[in-house]
Amino acid sequence: MSSRQHKENxxxxxxxxxxxxxxxxxxxxxxxxxxxxxxxxGFIWFFSGLAAIALTAALYLFNTTxxxxxISKENTTxxxxxxxxxxxxxxxxxxxxxxxxxxxxxTQQAEEAPEAIDIASKMTTxxxxxxxxxxAAQPLHVDSQDxxxxxxxxxxxxxxxxxxxxxxxxxxxHQTSSELMDRPTAYEGMQREADSIATHFAKTTVVATKRxxxxxxxxxxxxxVPLQLEEDTEYVPASAxxxxxxxxxxxxxxxxxxxFAGSFYSQDRHNLSVSADEMDISIDSxxxxxxxxxxxxxxxxPKNLFVEAGLAYRKSxxxxxxxxxxxxxxxxxxxxxxxxxxxxxxxNEENANSSSTSFEPRLLIGKYFSMKNLxxxxxxGVGYHWTKVDxxxxxxxxxxxxxxxxxxxxxxxxxxxxLMLTPTFNFSTYIETNLSRKYAxxxxxxxxxxxxxxxxxxxSF
Amino acid sequence: MAVDQHTIEGCxxxxxxxxxxxxxxxxxxxxxxxxxxxxxxxxxxxxxxDTFLKALTNIDRYxxxxxxxxxxISAIAVRESINHLRRKKFEFTPVDTAPLKxxxxxxxxxxxxxxxxxxxxxxxxxTHRSVFCLYEIDGYSHREIGDMLxxxxxxxxxxxxxxxxxxxxxxxQLDYV
Numbered sequence: 001m002s003s004r005q006h007k008e009n010x011x012x013x014x015x016x017x018x019x020x021x022x023x024x025x026x027x028x029x030x031x032x033x034x035x036x037x038x039x040x041x042g043f044i045w046f047f048s049g050l051a052a053i054a055l056t057a058a059l060y061l062f063n064t065t066x067x068x069x070x071i072s073k074e075n076t077t078x079x080x081x082x083x084x085x086x087x088x089x090x091x092x093x094x095x096x097x098x099x100x101x102x103x104x105x106x107t108q109q110a111e112e113a114p115e116a117i118d119i120a121s122k123m124t125t126x127x128x129x130x131x132x133x134x135x136a137a138q139p140l141h142v143d144s145q146d147x148x149x150x151x152x153x154x155x156x157x158x159x160x161x162x163x164x165x166x167x168x169x170x171x172x173x174h175q176t177s178s179e180l181m182d183r184p185t186a187y188e189g190m191q192r193e194a195d196s197i198a199t200h201f202a203k204t205t206v207v208a209t210k211r212x213x214x215x216x217x218x219x220x221x222x223x224x225v226p227l228q229l230e231e232d233t234e235y236v237p238a239s240a241x242x243x244x245x246x247x248x249x250x251x252x253x254x255x256x257x258x259x260f261a262g263s264f265y266s267q268d269r270h271n272l273s274v275s276a277d278e279m280d281i282s283i284d285s286x287x288x289x290x291x292x293x294x295x296x297x298x299x300x301x302p303k304n305l306f307v308e309a310g311l312a313y314r315k316s317x318x319x320x321x322x323x324x325x326x327x328x329x330x331x332x333x334x335x336x337x338x339x340x341x342x343x344x345x346x347x348n349e350e351n352a353n354s355s356s357t358s359f360e361p362r363l364l365i366g367k368y369f370s371m372k373n374l375x376x377x378x379x380x381g382v383g384y385h386w387t388k389v390d391x392x393x394x395x396x397x398x399x400x401x402x403x404x405x406x407x408x409x410x411x412x413x414x415x416x417x418x419l420m421l422t423p424t425f426n427f428s429t430y431i432e433t434n435l436s437r438k439y440a441x442x443x444x445x446x447x448x449x450x451x452x453x454x455x456x457x458x459x460s461f
Numbered sequence: 462m463a464v465d466q467h468t469i470e471g472c473x474x475x476x477x478x479x480x481x482x483x484x485x486x487x488x489x490x491x492x493x494x495x496x497x498x499x500x501x502x503x504x505x506x507x508x509x510x511d512t513f514l515k516a517l518t519n520i521d522r523y524x525x526x527x528x529x530x531x532x533x534i535s536a537i538a539v540r541e542s543i544n545h546l547r548r549k550k551f552e553f554t555p556v557d558t559a560p561l562k563x564x565x566x567x568x569x570x571x572x573x574x575x576x577x578x579x580x581x582x583x584x585x586x587x588t589h590r591s592v593f594c595l596y597e598i599d600g601y602s603h604r605e606i607g608d609m610l611x612x613x614x615x616x617x618x619x620x621x622x623x624x625x626x627x628x629x630x631x632x633x634q635l636d637y638v
Contacts, residue, residue, distance in 0.1 A: 016492035018506065024484055027510050028477075034518050036475040323522050347527055348536050349519045 050429070053455055057419060057427050258298045262428070262456025264312075266290045269449040270320060270439070290316035290450070296362070298458070304368040308379065314358040316387070318439075322350050358387040364412060375418040383434070384409045410437035418458075426458045464530040472520045480517055487513075487534050493579070494535045497594040498542035500583055508545050512538045539599050543609050546591065581631050589624035596621050 027033060268288040296310025366379025387406045416430025432452040439448060464486050471479025488509070495508045516523075516534045523533055582590055591610065595601045596617070601609070603617040610617070 014489060014493060016489045018488075018492060018502070018509075020485070020488055023488075023506055023509055024481065026506075027484070027513055030510065030514060032514050032518065034475045034480075036477065321519055321522060347522075347524065347533050348540055349515065349522055350540075351515075351519075 050453070050455055053427070054429070057421060060421060256300045256461075258300075258426070258458045258460045259296070260298060260310075260428070260456045260458040261293070261295050262454055263293045264291065264432075264452050264454035266314075266450040266452035268316070268318070270318070270447070287319045288317065290314050290358075292358075294362075294454075294456070304371060306366050306368065306377075306379075308362075308364045308366065308381070310362050310364075312358075312360040312362060312383075314360060314385070316356045316358065318352075318354050318356065320352045322352065323347060354389055355391055356387050356389045358385045360385040362412060364414065366414070368418070373420045375420065377416055377418055379412070379414045381412045381414075382409060383412055385437070387439070406439055408436075408438045411435040416454075424460045426460070428454075428456045428458065430454050430456075466525065469520065469523065469525070469530060472517060475517075483517075483530075484513060487516075487531060490531055490535055491538045494538040494599075495542045496579065497582060497598060498539070498591055499545060500587075504545060504549075508538070508541050511545075512541045515541065535599075539595070540609075543591070543595075546587070547611075581628060584631055585624055585627055589620055589627060592617055592620035593624035593628065 266289060268290060270288060292312055292314035294310050294312040296308060298306050298308040300306045360383050362381060362383040364379040364381030366377050366381075369376045369378075385407060389404050389406075412432060412434055414430050414432040416428055418426055418428045420426045430453070432450075432454065434448065434450050434452070437448045437450065464483055468479050468482050468486070472483055491509055491512050492505065495505050495512070499505050499508055512534065515537050523530065528536075582594065585593060592606055595606045595609070596603065603614040603621075606612075606617045607614045612620075
């Protein structure tokens with residue numbers, strides 16, 4: 001080897017008989033020519049979409065907050081108005097109605113019972129209307145409960161404006177009951193009407209509670225008050241606050257099960273190094289990325305922990321460059337004494353492109369660090385991917401030859417933010433990386449180092 | 462003129478002026494590297510284009526400590542030429558694998574003009590020319606040639622022996638041997 005001397009290429013200094021300008025012009029216009037301002041459009045589109053979603057969520061949240069504040073102000077106004085009105089005119093009106101009924105019941109005897117029933121029905125309709133007006137002034141009930149709690153006297157309930165109509169009804173019924181006792185038919189008719197109203201309220205309360213805890217819970221608590229009076233004719237003041245407290249607590253903790261759907265984008269890095277005596281092979285990513293969608297569910301455990309299971313569908317575009325560094329012997333000199341060679345380490349590069357589809361079940365456990373509207377969280381878990389190579393484009397001498405089907409397990413580390421848009425809807429964004437995620441080629445197995453960004457919407461049950 | 466590091470760094474940043482300078486400095490070498498394998502001038506232009514595209518898009522992988530840039534791009538040119546031949550259904554026909562009788566006389570390549578050498582190489586059949594250039598000029602081993610061209614090592618040796626025989630025969634007519 002030491003006798004070999006270096007000599008420049010035999011064709012050094014010769015001028016190529018071609019139109020160099022023409023070839024250069026073609027080269028620059030080629031779509032694969034690396035221009036200075038080359039952009040990764042997929043990445044830009046992903047972040048544009050992410051920004052749009054975040055902006056929409058922010059606007060939605062802003063509007064929700066504003067409207068909530070406005071409703072609170074309106075309710076406060078209504079509260080004072082209703083309180084004043086109810087304690088004076090409405091009470092007087094109801095009292096008048098009761099007197100009319102009394103009068104009607106006393107002057108018209110048992111044979112006029114149907115008319116009494118009509119009057120009772122009208123009164124019931126009136127009560128319904130009043131109850132609707134109570135519905136519109138929900139916050140008032142909280143104060144009313146306090147008043148109820150501090151009072152054992154049923155007459156004092158008349159000062160509690162929202163439930164006043166129903167209580168008045170009770171009072172009216174009790175006032176008339178002694179006189180109507182002699183007329184069981186009329187009394188039973190009124191009782192049935194009252195029962196139907198109670199049933200209606202109960203149903204409405206249950207349905208509304210399922211639909212929206214936050215808005216209806218205080219209301220439903222108060223609706224239970226007259227129903228309880230209806231059944232027992234005796235009010236237990238401690239029960240309402242207990243119910244309210246329990247319901248409020250459930251709002252803070254939130255529902256325990258959440259279904260989610262989301263999408264993600266991942267920028268992948270690959271790496272493999274193999275060394276031999278006279279040859280080194282390294283495989284690196286050129287432009288590899290993947291994107292996809294995921295569905296799953298999350299179950300909240302005590303201490304703000306959660307467990308999550310999901311299934312991801314991923315489309316990957318893999319672009320790899322293999323660099324083979326090998327020792328070659330170039331012709332250095334040739335004469336009658338023999339041909340001399342020069343030892344040269346030569347680097348050859350080859351590209352391999354392929355696209356693949358994966359299905360990936362995942363299981364994670366994590367923890368929320370706050371249970372307010374903005375909830376930071378971390379999670380870790382394990383996943384498994386079944387990958388099918390859809391198509392590949394690689395040179396025939398390439399060291400990279402992705403196998404048709406691959407599967408392996410990998411580990412997941414994730415951190416992100418969960419934004420509660422409403423008590424039931426939430427929006428999450430997260431960053432994730434995978435460890436020990438591998439792809440197999442015919443030559444070796446190489447590891448993928450992805451950085452994945454994802455967004456998802458969740459619905460809580 | 463050797464390609465300097467400043468030009469390579471410019472190409473890594475996709476600077477057009479640096480890319481043009483590199484093109485001007487390497488085009489002749491790339492042309493003759495391809496010319497050894499591809500005869501048709503029209504195809505040569507395509508392979509030149511492919512070679513520069515590959516070199517410029519993968520220039521980040523070039524390691525100046527391992528080889529000169531001219532050597533690196535010539536290797537790409539040779540690979541692209543072979544790929545072109547394979548795409549054009551360039552097939553090797555079986556030959557008699559028995560080695561020809563060896564001769565004591567070696568080829569006096571150094572004494573001949575490069576253009577004559579190139580002209581004589583072009584006269585060889587495609588199969589013989591590829592093996593001859595890969596082995597004698599570009600320094601690949603028979604094993605590597607076999608891998609590249611999809612033939613066995615012994616077939617590669619046979620092609621080389623016959624190519625040398627033909628080459629010598631042609632040169633003898635020019636009184637080089």
